[in-house]
Amino acid sequence: MSVTSLKAKLMQGNQACAEGAIYAGASFYAGYPITPSTEIAEILSERLPQVGGRFIQMEDEIASMAAVIGASVTGAKAMTATSGPGFSLKQENIGHAMITEVPCVIANVMRLGPSTGGPTSPAQGDVMQARWGTHGDHPVITLCPNSVQECFELTVKAFNMAERFRTPVFIMFDEIIGHMRERVVLPEPGQIPVVNRKKPEVGPESYKAYEPVDETLVPPMASFGDGYRYHVTGLTHDETGFATTKPEKMAAHLQRLHDKINNFLPEVVDYEEQSIEDAEVVLLAYGSVARAASRAVKDARAAGLKVGLIRPITLWPFPGEAVKKAAAKAKAVIVAEMNLGQIINEVRVAVEGQAPVYGVLRADGEPISPTEILAKIKEVL
Amino acid sequence: MNNAVFSSRNMTEQEFFFGHKACAGCGGALAVRLALKVLGERTFAALPAGCMSAVGFIYPQMAFGINAIISTFAGTASMLAGMAAAARAQGLEDVHIVGFAGDGGTADIGIQALSGAIDRGERIIYICYDNEAYMNTGTQKSGLTPLGARTTTTPDGSVVGGSTTKKKNMFDIVAAHGIDYAATASIGYYQDYMNKVLRASQCGGTAYIHVMAPCPTGWGIPTEHALTIARESVDCGLWYLAEYSQGKYRLNQRPETFTPVEDYLRKQGRFKHLQSDDIAQAVRDRDARWQYMLTQWSDA
Missing domain, CATH: 3.40.50.970 (Thiamin diphosphate (ThDP)-binding fold, Pyr/PP domains)
Structure with missing residues (x-):
């Protein structure tokens, strides 16, 4: 942006x-x-x-x-x-x-x-x-x-x-x-687009609160007070909003919840790459740790090591395709995160065994430093 | 009611809340310290997130001279219930089970657990030290913040001038459960408070004490004024000393005349922005409350 x-x-x-x-x-x-x-x-x-x-x-x-x-x-x-x-x-x-x-x-x-x-x-x-x-x-x-x-x-x-x-x-x-x-x-107002929910284009008599009307699979949403009377429930429901226990309706409901996002992954998934083209070691880090990882990439490159970074901006959905692609050319993948191993498992799934996956993991209330990441890079190369 | 009398003369010199890191002049710390002097060393305590749990357990000092657990924010009274049941199951008859929770931990996130415990008649003592905001996290409004008070989530800004809601009446709420014993108190009248803790420990069921415990940091008062402002909250009639037991209410103090509400409010930074209309509102609310207590509590 x-x-x-x-x-x-x-x-x-x-x-x-x-x-x-x-x-x-x-x-x-x-x-x-x-x-x-x-x-x-x-x-x-x-x-x-x-x-x-x-x-x-x-x-x-x-x-x-x-x-x-x-x-x-x-x-x-x-x-x-x-x-x-x-x-x-x-x-x-x-x-x-x-x-x-x-x-x-x-x-x-x-x-x-x-x-x-x-x-x-x-x-x-x-x-x-x-x-x-x-x-x-x-x-x-x-x-x-x-x-x-x-x-x-x-x-x-x-x-x-x-x-x-x-x-x-x-x-x-x-x-x-x-x-x-x-x-x-x-930014000035209008500089970044602001999206508002889609409202129904039909009258209240033909409005079905959970019926998708186009390929987005996202049903238009009438607000309370807009003149549409409809049912909202945490029970599994059909397109009318009323609860159902029919297996095919329940399945369709949950599937649509998935498809409305998963069918549009290119629109949703976001990540940033740094020096990934020829990377022999692929780092993956997010949040504040990604800043330390970015520094580690620069330091490694200065030392002649081919290191790159993938920074997920959407943790979910996870940018697994980008990880898979980078891992195909890599000797090692290193995940740095401030926990004892969470996204690293998602990375292992995405890497599909193409390269070994190592962790720089820390859960002691301290940030992960570029030095720690660099040390791991040297250790695995 | 039991007629036991606690005073500075017969108070134990033993300390069960000592070496904590509370701010100077902390009303909450005094409320805990005095209550434990009454309850003694065979006491198990639970405290949710809040000032007392934050200042009471800092390595290497366990400021509590008794067994104490920091509970989840919403779970204080429920954890106490488990402790009381287990103590009974193990044949421990001589122990007191006490909770110390702030106003947020009591009137907001903890009220469901408290209500359930009273309903079941758990043999626990629940003490709410009321400093009228979430002081541990930096003075955010709670359900017990008085009307007009400035907090960091009720700023005296250009649109909203301090808290827009009145103080929730916890004493009436717990009494409406038909609780075995309930009382209001103030650390400014500590002898009254300690005797209420004693009665709570002897009531044989669920007891709730709501003690006014000023916070110099959050209220914007000099540290040496914590006790006098706590007393003044009662003297001006905005707070009151009362008890409830066996369906009956009792007012422990009925001032002939109140000290001026304005004096009480003007001493505190959190009320600095109040206009005369706001103060007049506080006076009207006070008078309505006293009218209610004097007429509705026929046995008061």
């Missing part, structure tokens, strides 16, 4: 996320204080009323997620923000938003877990929880910024994806990105 405005500011990642939400047209936030995401709530408690939006501090994490669903079905672009323990508590409601196809954004500023863990320590331990945290089969879109600028841009994108695909979208950044201050160039 190229941004050419001169509106440069020094901002924290959490603040950029809040401002990104405002830019994307968010008009509702419900949340509960939790370190290290609290600044998002604090800032939106002041910013949303200024733009005619609503901020509610809820009584807990569960309530926050439920309120977001309520606001979204009533026409608002809605978000919440949290961290590990709160992300756990929100999971049932997240599943509800997935099966009812309610667009919304959940920011998870990752801290060390499990449980209270390290509230002010960075981690990337919620990556698999994002994928499978709520029960049942469901697709997931998860964006992962590696800079304060990207916190802004990917929050806008998260809202756009939520509206485009009628689904909850996660934006997950580690505590380092959330609390780091960097120069951010704010």
Whole structure:
């Protein structure tokens, strides 16, 4: 995304996320204080009323997620923000938003877990929880910024994806990105497109709330108050929205939830490559770790080592094709992440045995340094 | 009600909450310390996320001189229920099971667990130290933040001027369950508070104590004023000392005249932005509350 405005500011990642939400047209936030995401709530408690939006501090994490669903079905672009323990508590409601196809954004500023863990320590331990945290089969879109600028841009994108695909979208950044201050160039209004959910083009009498009308497989969404009366339920339902236990209808419902995203992977999947063309060692890292990995690539290249980096911007869906392609020419793949091995398993699946996969894994509240990654590169070459 | 009397004369010199890292003048720390002086060393405690769990267990010091567990935020009263049942199952008759949770951990995220525990008649003591916001995470509004108070999620900004909601009435809520014993207290009247802890420990069922525990950091008051402001909250009538047991309410203090609400509010940074209308509203709310207590609690 190229941004050419001169509106440069020094901002924290959490603040950029809040401002990104405002830019994307968010008009509702419900949340509960939790370190290290609290600044998002604090800032939106002041910013949303200024733009005619609503901020509610809820009584807990569960309530926050439920309120977001309520606001979204009533026409608002809605978000919440949290961290590990709160992300756990929100999971049932997240599943509800997935099966009812309610667009919304959940920011998870990752801290060390499990449980209270390290509230002010960075981690990337919620990556698999994002994928499978709520029960049942469901697709997931998860964006992962590696800079304060990207916190802004990917929050806008998260809202756009939520509206485009009628689904909850996660934006997950580690505590380092959330609390780091960097120069951010704010785009002018209109400079980044803002997507709004598709509304029904038929009258209430012929509207079926969960019937797709085109190849996107995303049913147009009428808000409460638009004059359409329809049923919304967490039960498996057919195109009318009413619950069904017919196996073929249940299968079709869950399949469509998958297909509406998986049929459009080129539109969704996003990643960045650095020096990957001739890479003998392929690094994979995301979030703040990708910055250390990027430095390690430069240092390795300076030392004459052919090293490249793939940085997933969408953790989910995972850019497996890019990994597979790069691994085909590589002697080794190294995954650096602030956990004890999460995305590395996804990488192993994508690599399909073409090259050995090594980890630089850390879950001690400390960032991963370029030196550590470089040491691993030298070890495996 | 039991007529036991605790005073500074017969109070134990033993400390069960000592060496913690609370801010100077912390009302919550005093509430925990005094309660444990009453309950003694055969006490098991649970504390959710909050100031007291943050300052009470910092390596290498376990500031609690008793067994204590940091619970999940939403699970305090439920964890206490498990502890009480297990203690009974193991034949431990001489122990007290106590929870210390802040206002957010009690009135917001923890209220479901608390309600269930009262409903089942768990033999636990639940003490809410109320500093009127989420102080541990940097002063966000809770359900017990008073109307107009500035917090980081209820800023005195250009559109919204402090908290837009009134303080939730936890005492009435727990009493409505028909709880075995409930009381309000203030660390400013610590003798009254300690005697309520004693009665709670002797009630034979579920007990809830709601103790006003000022936070100099979050309230914007000098540290040496924590006790006097806690007393003043009662003297001006915005807070009150009461008990509930066996279906009956009792007011422990009925001031002839209240000290000015404005004096109480103006001393605190969190109320600095209030206009005279806001203060008049606080006075009206206070008067309505006292009218309610004096007329509805016929035995008060």
